[in-house]
Amino acid sequence: MRIKIKEQKSSFKCAIELSIADIIHSHGRAITLSELVLALDIQPTKNDCSIQAHALSLSSWFKGTELTLWGTVHGIKFWEFLNQNPGINQRFNEAMASDSEIMTSFVVKAECKQIFEGLGSLVDVGGGNGSFSRIISEAFPGIKCTVLDLPHVVANLPETDNLKYIADAFLFKLVFHGLGDEDGLKILKKRREAIASNGERGKVIIIDIVINAREEEHD
């Protein structure tokens, strides 16, 4: 309940900072979302530069192909930004970990418990610093949990017998020739994003059948 009130407060604060009430009032009649976005574009907020930048970019985001507003405003993916800002990265991961703590009571201890019972292994994709998997691994020692996340998120985290982290390399042995080009490309593009922030260590390793390849080529 407290979280809900906090969310409502920050939405309200954001609406005030964006002058949404003033825009609607001066519009003089009911306003559509696209009219509101356009109005935000020409009505910069006086006090807060970052809010102003977000407001100015809202319409570009709506019109453009960039997936997130963050990417439109900063020209960099949010995860890459976190990689470049260790302090914020840590706070973000801690915030996500708090969310896991909140969920524990009803996921592990109450009515959802049976979902995990009897499992032998689990991969927590985009599992952050593994807080959720750590809780699962402690509550269900029989489950081998593997957390897959970006290298800067899982670096130096303590592992246990049944909790491991992976991020450096992805091995696809005899997988791609069984997929269509479209699915194969989709997977490769995603993996490229995932390893991009891992410098020399990030790798996608593919072992597969190549037709008509010259003998000395090992790409």
Ligand SMILES: C[S@@+](CC[C@H](N)C(=O)[O-])C[C@H]1O[C@@H](n2cnc3c(N)ncnc32)[C@H](O)[C@@H]1O
């Ligand atoms: C919103 S957080 C959720 C974290 C965790 N699952 C939780 O609920 O607490 C999204 C997570 O996805 C991770 N992530 C984003 N892109 C990724 C990628 N390409 N490969 C692996 N993890 C990725 C981020 O680092 C982040 O930890």
